Amino acid sequence: MTDIRSFEAPKEAGFGDFVQLLKPRVMSLVVFTAMVGLLVAPVHLHPVVAFTAILFIALGAGASGALNMWWDADIDAIMRRTKGRPVPAGLVQPGEALAIGLALSGISVVMLALATNILAGALLAFTIFFYAVVYSMWLKRSTPQNIVIGGAAGAFPPMIGWVAATGSVSVEAGLMFMLIFMWTPPHFWALALFMNEDYSKAGVPMLTVTHGKKVTRNHVLGYTLALIPFALGLGFTSIGGPVYLAVSVLLNAEFLRGAYRIWKRDEVMAEADNYKVEKAVFRFSLLYLFLHFGALLVEAVLHSSGMGGW
């Protein structure tokens, strides 16, 4: 006789599981940087239009996250950090993730173009394509430089916000892009240094796996040095000012100190204190980006009240 009590029905996905497909934590960063890009622009949009623009930029980022989860379901199931995601957990079918990703991509691009302008919509479409196809499908599994080039996808939101307001690209938008683009490698490699095992198991050619941790430590310092001119340079543009520059100098000094400490260490030292420095630098890198964009927002408020700027 069959014991039907042992039968376990498949888990049912709730609405929240579909929201998880959109990577809400990444979306929060996209919302913040896109909002800053839009608010610091010299052209001011109606609040409803601005809200719509930020919403659909975030939704576009979420759509690319769903496409990434559809494509990477096999390696997500192996890595500890990602195995609880809705597709590898069996809550959402891969086909559903693909359908949601494609549908939301189309809706977000069309709505952004209609609400603001065609260039903003086109840039969002390119960002989704870049993250889903260039990064997820191509670079991620083929080169240890995957996150350097793939980081461009995360760098576009403030530029799209700026373009949504002004209708064109400028030096300011370019430098906001470069700030995130150059920040991504040291931020991600600091994480990879203490999450190395995950990437090894999944066969993702992360720099720590292909070239070892010593080379990764060199790269963290090198990219941090390369990041500094872009971060400081933004302070001398029309959206910068003394407040931004002061904040940026302090943040870059601290980030450089952290990168230097990572560079000076070896594996014996890192394992002895359970990657204390690497974890601290990773956490600080999040604050670094948040405070840079926060300082730009402060400058924009000061500008509008007749203060700030050069």
Place this chain on the structure above:
Amino acid sequence: MAFPAPEHEIHRRRFSRNLGVGLTLVCFVALVFALTVVKVTNGDLGHANDAPGMLGSTVPIAPELPAPAPATGAVSP
């Protein structure tokens, strides 16, 4: 007399999902409505309609040019 259909188990199981989708669609409709009101009241009907003669265009239709004067046969210097 019509009897209410018995609630199927799947309706209870998928209540959160259906509610979420329903509320999202309502919010989307409200957003499109608000956006339309803002665009119409601001006269910002967008690039697509901004051609002379199009409904809602902000570009005036060019006045008809006067007919060219008939040739007199005189040779201009």
